[in-house]
Amino acid sequence: MAWILYALKSIGPKNFQRPLMAHNNRIPSYIRVKENHILLQVLVKPGSKRPGLMQTTEEEVIIHVGAQPKQGEANQELVERLAKLLHVPKSDISIESGGKGKKKRVCIKGVVNWQTIDDIFKSTQMNEK
Numbered sequence: 018m019a020w021i022l023y024a025l026k027s028i029g030p031k032n033f034q035r036p037l038m039a040h041n042n043r044i045p046s047y048i049r050v051k052e053n054h055i056l057l058q059v060l061v062k063p064g065s066k067r068p069g070l071m072q073t074t075e076e077e078v079i080i081h082v083g084a085q086p087k088q089g090e091a092n093q094e095l096v097e098r099l100a101k102l103l104h105v106p107k108s109d110i111s112i113e114s115g116g117k118g119k120k121k122r123v124c125i126k127g128v129v130n131w132q133t134i135d136d137i138f139k140s141t142q143m144n145e146k
Contacts, residue, residue, distance in 0.1 A: 047077045048131045055131060056113065057099075057123045063091035069098065073138050077120070092116060099123065102137060 049056040058077045068083035080098060084090035092112055100107040105125060115121035128134065 044131055045073070045135055046075055047073065048135060050131050054124050054126045055128050055134060057125065059095070059121045059123050061091055061095055061119050061121060071138065071141050078138055095121070099125070102141065103128070103134060
């Protein structure tokens with residue numbers, strides 16, 4: 018706690034915009050929290066030479082999959098990767114919209130803790146670098 022007060026004093030009132038926090042409590046715009054599920058905005062990069070590579074932007078999660086976008090293979094790999102990464106059954110993950118496009122809205126049932134999901138994506142992103 019003392020380091021926060023020291024940091025606040027050192028930046029001065031002119032430069033102060035928001036309190037310094039150990040964890041950002043703002044929900045990223047790629048996550049939508051609903052009553053009993055979470056919606057993710059995902060950009061899928063099919064046919065990637067580096068499947069599993071993941072990046073997050075403010076608007077979406079970018080996930081590279083090795084499968085080609087034919088006969089739902091890329092969608093299936095996306096669901097499998099998300100299930101493994103988030104430790105949920107594949108049956109709890111569905112593609113709400115964008116089934117035939119690269120931009121998708123993915124529903125994860127039974128999960129309402131958005132911070133855990135955001136932390137997983139950010140830690141995976143850091144491990145990929």
